[in-house]
Every structure is written in structure tokens, then in C-alpha cells.
Amino acid sequence: MNFEKLIQHQAEQVFGSKAKANIWLSQPRTVFSGATALECVRDEAGYRRVRGVLDRIEHGFVS
Incomplete structure (x- = not known):
């Protein structure tokens, strides 16, 4: 299963855009x-x- 693609899709839904999702996904938290x-x-x-x-x-x- 490609967890990265699944989480990318969910992040896009949460943040409303691919660009915002990518920022959140790629910054240390x-x-x-x-x-x-x-x-x-x-x-x-x-x-x-x-x-x-x-x-x-x-x-x-x-969080």
C-alpha cells in the first residue's frame, strides 16, 4: 500500500490545496x-x- 499517496490526498483535503499540503507534509513537526x-x-x-x-x-x- 502506498501510504505516502494516501496521506498526500488526505492532507490536500484538510488544507485545501496541494501546495499547502506539501508544505505541511515536508516540514519537521x-x-x-x-x-x-x-x-x-x-x-x-x-x-x-x-x-x-x-x-x-x-x-x-x-497540535
Whole structure:
């Protein structure tokens, strides 16, 4: 399964554009211990973690 493509699609939905999604996905985040979201989605556990953060952002619980 291509977790990177799945998370890219979700991020585009959350942020409203591919450009904004790419910025968020490619910058180191404290919530991911200084890693980028794309670095985290290399396996299913990381994908679920990033997906959860995007879900919280989408619902107004910014972390």
C-alpha cells in the first residue's frame, strides 16, 4: 500500500490545496519528534499516526 499517496490526498483535503499540503507534509513537526509527516508514513503505524494528526487538524484540534 502506498501510504505516502494516501496521506498526500488526505492532507490536500484538510488544507485545501496541494501546495499547502506539501508544505505541511515536508516540514519537521514537534508532534512527530522533529521528523516530517512524509518521513513518518513509511509504515502502517506511522501512516496511522499522521492520519490521526490530520484528523485532529481537520476537526479544529491543532497540535
